[in-house]
Structure formats: C-alpha cells, structure tokens
Amino acid sequence: MSTLIKHEILGEMLNSTGKGFEQARAEGKEAFESQGFPTNKSEEYKFTAISKKLEQSIQNFGAAESFEVTAEDVKNNLFEGFTGDVLVFTNGHFQSSLSSEIAGIEVALLSEKSDTPVGSIAKPAKDPFCALNQAVFTDGIFISVPKKAVVEKPILLLNFNKAVNGQVIQPRVWIEAGDFAEVTFINHTVNLSDVTYFSNKVVEVKGGVNSQIRFYKLQNEGKNVIEANNTETDIHKDGRFTSVTISLSGELVRNNLSLNIIGSNSEGNMYGLYLLNSKSHVDNHTNVDHTVPHAESNELYKGILADQSRGVFNGKIFVRQDAQKTNAFQQNNNILLSEDAVVNTKPQLEIWADDVKCSHGCTTGQMDEEALFYLQARGIAKDQAKGLLLYAFAGEVLEHIRDESFREYCTNLVQDRLGSKF
Incomplete structure (x- = not known):
C-alpha cells in the first residue's frame, strides 16, 4: 500500500x-x-x-x-x-x-x-x-x-x-x-x-x-x-x-x-481450528514468551482446507535464559481435501535455557484412505465416513471448550460443514 x-x-x-x-x-x-x-x-x-x-x-x-x-x-x-x-x-x-x-x-x-x-x-x-x-x-x-x-x-x-x-x-x-x-x-x-x-x-x-x-x-x-x-x-x-x-x-x-x-507456575494454552473452503484465507500467528522458570505452555492448531482455500500457521515459542524448567509443546496438523488448497506452516522454537522440555512439529496430508475403506466396509456411506474421520480430527480442539452451550453450537457448525451428522 x-x-x-x-x-x-x-x-x-x-x-x-x-x-x-x-x-x-x-x-x-x-x-x-x-x-x-x-x-x-x-x-x-x-x-x-x-x-x-x-x-x-x-x-x-x-x-x-x-x-x-x-x-x-x-x-x-x-x-x-x-x-x-x-x-x-x-x-x-x-x-x-x-x-x-x-x-x-x-x-x-x-x-x-x-x-x-x-x-x-x-x-x-x-x-x-x-x-x-x-x-x-x-x-x-x-x-x-x-x-x-x-x-x-x-x-x-x-x-x-x-x-x-x-x-x-x-x-x-x-x-x-x-x-x-x-x-x-x-x-x-x-x-x-x-x-x-x-x-x-x-x-x-x-x-x-x-x-x-x-x-x-x-x-x-x-x-x-x-x-x-x-x-x-x-x-x-x-x-x-x-x-x-x-x-x-x-x-x-x-x-x-x-x-x-x-x-512462575503459570500455564498458557492455545487451541485453534480452521475449516476453510472456497477462496478463504486464514493466517494464525501465535507467540509464547517464557521469561520465568517453572511454567508451561501447550499449543494445538488443526486445519482442514478444501477448494482453493489457503491457511497459514506461524507459531513462535521463546524460552529466555532465566526460564529454566519450562515445558513448552506446540503442534500444527493439517488435512488438504483439494489439490488447489494450500497451507504454509512454520512452528518455531528459540531456546536460551538448558533445562527445559520443549517440542514442536507439523503435519500436512490427505485423508487416511485405509481408515475410509474400513468404515465403508462396515456399511457407512463414503461421504458420511469421510465426515466422521474429519470430525474425529477436528474434535480434539473442540474438547477444550468448557462451556457446554458454546461447544455444542460449534460442534453443530463443524459437523454441518464436514457432513458428519447422521
């Protein structure tokens, strides 16, 4: 601009x-x-x-x-x-x-x-x-x-x-x-x-x-x-x-x-789910800054992308020199349902302390064809079987919503999108 x-x-x-x-x-x-x-x-x-x-x-x-x-x-x-x-x-x-x-x-x-x-x-x-x-x-x-x-x-x-x-x-x-x-x-x-x-x-x-x-x-x-x-x-x-x-x-x-x-003794939790279709573009940038010892952070973001949608995940975890005994975990998992869908993912760790437990990772792939075949072999229609597998993938994030009414509302939206309702 x-x-x-x-x-x-x-x-x-x-x-x-x-x-x-x-x-x-x-x-x-x-x-x-x-x-x-x-x-x-x-x-x-x-x-x-x-x-x-x-x-x-x-x-x-x-x-x-x-x-x-x-x-x-x-x-x-x-x-x-x-x-x-x-x-x-x-x-x-x-x-x-x-x-x-x-x-x-x-x-x-x-x-x-x-x-x-x-x-x-x-x-x-x-x-x-x-x-x-x-x-x-x-x-x-x-x-x-x-x-x-x-x-x-x-x-x-x-x-x-x-x-x-x-x-x-x-x-x-x-x-x-x-x-x-x-x-x-x-x-x-x-x-x-x-x-x-x-x-x-x-x-x-x-x-x-x-x-x-x-x-x-x-x-x-x-x-x-x-x-x-x-x-x-x-x-x-x-x-x-x-x-x-x-x-x-x-x-x-x-x-x-x-x-x-x-x-110290504090905890930060970050969970995210993005379901994208058409030409939607969602970019999640997260940052966790550990500055003191004896603290924990947990992060899990999941994406399901269809059509020509695009997702971005960039997660940063900083562990400062004084932040000994830090536990920090970060994971980003994605499923692409279209050859035209794109995800750019970049989990990052920057650690200056030496007595910590930290991990990060990311995965990007397609539907599990073996699991899909297994469900179809037991009489479940292909579209429903696909929806069930996708919801099982997405549901791990929804479980972290404690308020029942909001969790049910989000669950219904996600199930409608994924076609996992019977």
Missing part, C-alpha cells in the same frame, strides 16, 4: 477519534507511521497480502458508526441453552441498554477509565494493525473481574456488524482479572451485511496471581470479511490462560495471539 494512501487512511480515521487517551493514540500513530501497512516483503506477512486486499476492496476507510438492534435480535443470536451474561456491541460500539448488568463485575467505557494503560500489553510497535487500532480507536470496553471472584457463567461478547460501503470497524477491549479470579469469555460476531468491510480488533487481557481466564472466539462472519485480530495477555504467578479460536469463514483473516508468561 502506497505511502500516500497510508497517510490518507490514517488522516481520515483520526478525524473520527474522540477525546481522551491522547498519549496512547500518539504512540499508536507513531508506531503505525513507522511500520506502515505490511507488504509481502515483511516476514511476518509473507504469505498474507492483507494490505493489497484492503487497497482493492475497501473504498471508505471512515469509522463505522453504531446502529440499532433490538433485544429480540440479541435473543435470537444466543446459543441454544446459553445461560450466561451478554455484552452487546454494534460495529464495535458498546450498547449498555442491551447488555447484562453482571453482579460484581465492573463494565465501563474506556473513555470513563482514562487511567487504563491502553497499549501496555498489546504494544503497538509489535504489529502495524495493533498500532493502527491504537492510533484511531474512538472508544472501547473496560471489563474488570475483582479479586477472588469466581464467575461461573460465561460472558458473551456479542458483536453485530453492519458496515456501510466497506467501512472500518475498530473494536478495543481491555479485560483484567484480579488475584484468584476465574472467568470465561466468548467472543462471537454476527454479520448483518453482505458488503466487504475491514474489522481490526485489539483485546488486552491482564491476569492476576492465580487467576483462571478462558477466552473463546468464533469467526464465522461470512466470505466477504477482511479481519485482523490482536489478542495479547500477561500471565502472572500461578495463573492460567486458555484460548480457543474457531475460524470457519472470511475472505482474509489474520489472527495474532500472544502470551507473555511472566510468573
């Missing part, structure tokens, strides 16, 4: 920003102008030409405004059996009148919490889209779970998107959980338009000592969405953070997920 277009875009977006967070926005603007939109010469975006796609597809880089949805719209988009609380957003703008009042949980606009250290976890210098969001976000949501609070029901972040003429949606979320707190978040977006638009979301998560945070994300907005996500968390002593990302559609989706393990 040309320098002229870059400055025009930034200027148009900055004109719509609100007051507050001037220093954070200035830092984001400086970082974005320094990095610019990534090109195919950028190692981090080598296989994902998102800037070219934006230049081709987005005609209006103004910020998308909020719009009206009803309580009935919210009700109709809840998962069957869901009993948790709901926070509603339209084009990234928080709708308090449609949202639950969650007992004991503080929920506010970021503009009302100007002392929040925006950009202190998801640093804008690390990624150009993180920098762009910080430079131009108009507001965001602040969620604080107090010390020792155990939130038994999940909190659903329900996003309704309806961008006009391909506008840009820039959500910003800050989540913090106090010491010994436990909470589950589900991030789900409902697309109400068929135009191409750009969603650029940043989520910062600050965990306390011995906090337990689960963050589930479903990406199923449709084939016309261009999306960039930056989710980053600090994991403190005895803390645990678990992420599950399910990607089922999107013209081009880039997910950046970073875990900063800064407390």
